[in-house]
Amino acid sequence: MDKERRQLIVRLGIWAMGIAAVCTIIIFAFRACSKQEPESVIESPQVSAQSEPPRDLQEPGNDPLTNYEDCENNATWGEDLVGSYQNDKVLTYNYGGGTISLGVNAPEAQEGLYLNPSCSEASTSGIQVGFFITSSSPELYYSSQDGAAPDEDANVGAANFVLLGETYDTAIPAAYKNAENYGIRWEHDPLAENKDSGGTTLYIRAVNMSNGQPLALCRATIAYDAESNSYTLATLTSADVVDTGEMSIEEKADLVDQAVQFMVSQNSVTPSEGWASAKAGAKVEHVPTTYFPTFLGPNDEVLNSHDKPYQNCEIWAVNLPLSSYNVTVYFASRLQIVLGSENTTIPGSDELDLTPIGCARLDPRSTSTIYPPA
Incomplete structure (x- = not known):
């Protein structure tokens, strides 16, 4: 009986060793296959799997994380989205009693279209003229949000004003002087809805601030040129319905x-x-x-x-x-x-x-x- 038990134990040991050997062979076979066949890559329909090489293979100087300052200092950064502004002309409209002018000759100015409205009847010792201006598409910016009456504060010495609100005590000087003291300017907003199919209409009322009477009702148009990706003042005409x-x-x-x-x-x-x-x-x-x-x-x-x-x-x-x-x-x-x-x-x-x-x-x-x- 002891001899038979020993033979059974030997046979079970041999059988277990055989199973272990087979498992080992299977494991090595799978490993060998995984080295030979590349992993399947599911490409996103929006981002190509080859759109960005590994960081250690990128060309020197092209790392967007380390060279963001170069982008920030690039004069054309974001220009494709916003566009440029042609501040190189002054438009005029003769309303009979005088002339309304719009625009500025400052080609170097690129923060927006500077409107610089003025009236030939305006003078520091005579008629003070206020301009109410609205835009069909965003957006108008003002060099100051602190309006005052024409004879107060920074308004002293000015003849043409932009009115920030309904009343004449919301006036600021309209004249363009520099990028900080510019009166009023228009900028394209790429995130806002433009209802004019790429163009913009400015509605302008010039009023005599001493008696409240309107001097002129005007419309100005801003045109977009796709080839140069730029905006410019295009026309200044009467807004009267006739x-x-x-x-x-x-x-x-x-x-x-x-x-x-x-x-x-x-x-x-x-x-x-x-x-x-x-x-x-x-x-x-x-x-x-x-x-x-x-x-x-x-x-x-x-x-x-x-x-x-x-x-x-x-x-x-x-x-x-x-x-x-x-x-x-x-x-x-x-x-x-x-x-x-x-x-x-x-x-x-x-x-x-x-x-x-x-x-x-x-x-x-x-x-x-x-x-x-x-």
Whole structure:
């Protein structure tokens, strides 16, 4: 019996050694195969597997982490996205009583398009001219956010001003002097929606700050040149609806009559000189929205253009100059104001059906004199 047990133990030992040997051979076989066949690589559809070589194989001087200062100091860094600015021209528009100028001859200036608005009627000892400027696409920048009355602080000695808000006590000097003291400039914003298909419209009102009367209503356009990837001031023209071809002389006169009738029905303004001179000097323009968000409705209630149904309404602004201030009556398309349509006219028709929605800006010298009308 002992002899048989010993033989069984020997056989089991031999069998275990055989199994161990087979396992060892299989392990070595797998290792050999893994060295011969390359690992499969799943390439991302967005980033190529060969887009960036290993850091130790990159060419000297091409490491983006160690050479970021070179990118930061490169004059063209980011230019493909933002573009460049051509500050090499001054545009002019003759409105009859004087000339409005826009732009600057400073080709070296590349922080934006410097507007440098000025009026030939303006002088430090006579008429001081304020410019209200809005843009159809972002964005306008100002060299100072601390506006003041024309005779205060840094405004002393200036004749042309940019107005930061509704009132004349938000004025800053409009003249371009340098990159820090530039008045107002426009910059392209690559992250903002541009509704003008690559171009931009500037809406400009020049006002006599001593009596509040508008001197000129202008439109300037900024053009983009894809070949040079640059922006430039392209045109400066009248914004009056007759000059733009948006209305005939008769249609404009009819709208001015409606504006006067609206003001008479309000019974809030009774000009000592009557309405005849205001009608004769009336200026009408078509703008994307009201000059400023708040305005007075038909019942002297304070309305806001950001609220329904005004937020999507295009505006026809009738400016009625009186002896010591200016009245603006706002009209909107009945199709938009009543039905909420995106169009100002019925499809297939060019006939406007405008209705007055309110008035504003009777005396913008300070906040206390805007509402109610006086």
